Amino acid sequence: MNVKIITDSACDLPQNIIEQYNIDVLPIVVFMNDKEYKDSVDIQPKELMTYMREGGMTKTAQVTYENIDKMLRQYVSDGIPCIYIAFSSELSGTYQTAKLVEQDIKDEFPDYDLTVIDSKSASLGFGLMVYLIAELAEKGASKDELIEKINYYKQHIEHIFTVENLEYLYRGGRVSKTAAVVGSVLNIKPILHVDDGKLIPIERARGRKKSLSRMIDIIGERSDSSISDQVIGISHGDDLKAALWVKEKIEATYGAKEFIIRDVGCAIGAHSGPGTLAIFFIGKA
Template structure:
């Protein structure tokens, strides 16, 4: 490959996908009961969800400067150009840490060719960006083309998601205690999306049937050219629901490719079990 693609575990891509696309993944950290684990390496999402169901509140932390330095230097010393597209800077300090390390290394190595990019995306919204640029890298595309197309995909990625229990978002400081209580009491399901890399409430819907129908409608309102793009659904240990939503989308639109994966440990520690998230492009790169 002309260009190596790096990502972090906030992309929620499975080990099989990472290996198939020759990706190097840097793990965020998850702490449960004072025990620290590496997301995607030493803890599974299922372990995180089980701990949350039993009342635990997992904590997460970013990739360390040392991990970035060791990984970046490894490629720089081999004269291997690389691109690291990072989890949204509004959700984690990982991007800022990587930028700091990038600056240090470029001062030490004049010929270092790499960039650190903020996707302002998360979960499989981020994962779809990574999959696309990794495919381009495998095809032998140029550094400049991969960078341009990756940034375009990141800029045009839609995130539409809902959580099964607002309590988890409350614990993570995403919603107020009152909103969590009222939502649970009235069986109100929140729809959220991403604006400039931040989680923002979109709509409140009462009842699951209406919720899935509305998610399918939003794709039609915001997306385009479905036959020429890959859509993704990530889930918090709710595969049956994810597959049901995928079937609804396929019936409504001419979608050929829907990628389904479980939400990883670091994202899942905030969203909680039962979360369903939908990702698609609102414009196609020409």
């Protein structure tokens, strides 16, 4: 590989892809009962979902300056060009911290080829970007080609998702208390997407089944004929049954054949909660 790809655990990539493409992943910190865990290192998604279902409170913390610095500096002495693709700056401070590290390393080693990029993405939308870029890097794409492709994906990877319980989004400041209470009473399920790195509600549906069906319709509205040849990402908050149902509907409706299905990672799941269901794909050019 000509370029080293580095990212953080908010990308929610499966371990087999991380290992296959030798991607370095910096873990975001998750707190439960004020005890600190490293996402997907010290704690796994199912453990977190169980804790949240039992009423446990969670919060997260960005990757530290020290950990980012340690990760990036190991490639400086060998002169290996690096791209660090970071969790959306609208949802975490990790990108801003990584930019500080980048500047400090470049001040010390002006000729070192290091680029930190804001993915403007989250969960498997972010992961899909990292996966596709790592695949291109392994095939020998130049750094300029990789950066150009990242910028394309930032504009075109769609994140369509819903949550089972609005309370978790309320705790994270994503919806108002009134919306959370009314949604719970009326069984309203929001459908959201990511726009320029921010979570944006786009529709509401009455009930889980209707929200999932509407999400599948939205794929057709936001994609073109290439959807059948794409890798589709599906992430879920400990609800594999729903994820597999969505996969079958996408296969039947759009002819897609390749999927990445994974639990929502702890860094994302700590804010979205159990029952989250998200679909990721490349939208219209």
